[in-house]
Amino acid sequence: MRKIKLIKSEKKLCLICLEEHEVQTVMLTDTEEYKGGEVSFKAIYEYCSLADEYLETEDMIRENSQAMKDAYRKAN
Numbered sequence: 001m002r003k004i005k006l007i008k009s010e011k012k013l014c015l016i017c018l019e020e021h022e023v024q025t026v027m028l029t030d031t032e033e034y035k036g037g038e039v040s041f042k043a044i045y046e047y048c049s050l051a052d053e054y055l056e057t058e059d060m061i062r063e064n065s066q067a068m069k070d071a072y073r074k075a076n
């Protein structure tokens with residue numbers, strides 16, 4: 001099972017279900033394929049408990065992509 005760490009929880013308009021409710025910001029370990037290998041890194045997502053779905057905002061996409069590249073550099 002994935003280890004998920006809660007960073008914060010905030011009542012706001014949820015971009016996943018488009019309702020206002022507590023949206024959690026979580027950190028989890030993601031594994032993605034990058035340059036022919038698998039890279040594990042810590043990624044940040046928003047989580048909607050109503051839809052049980054994760055979403056990356058534009059900032060998160062940038063940060064997560066940077067975290068993946070850093071992890072790749074460290075492992076190689």
Ligand SMILES: [Zn+2]
Nearest residue numbers: 014017048050
């Ligand atoms: Zn939602």
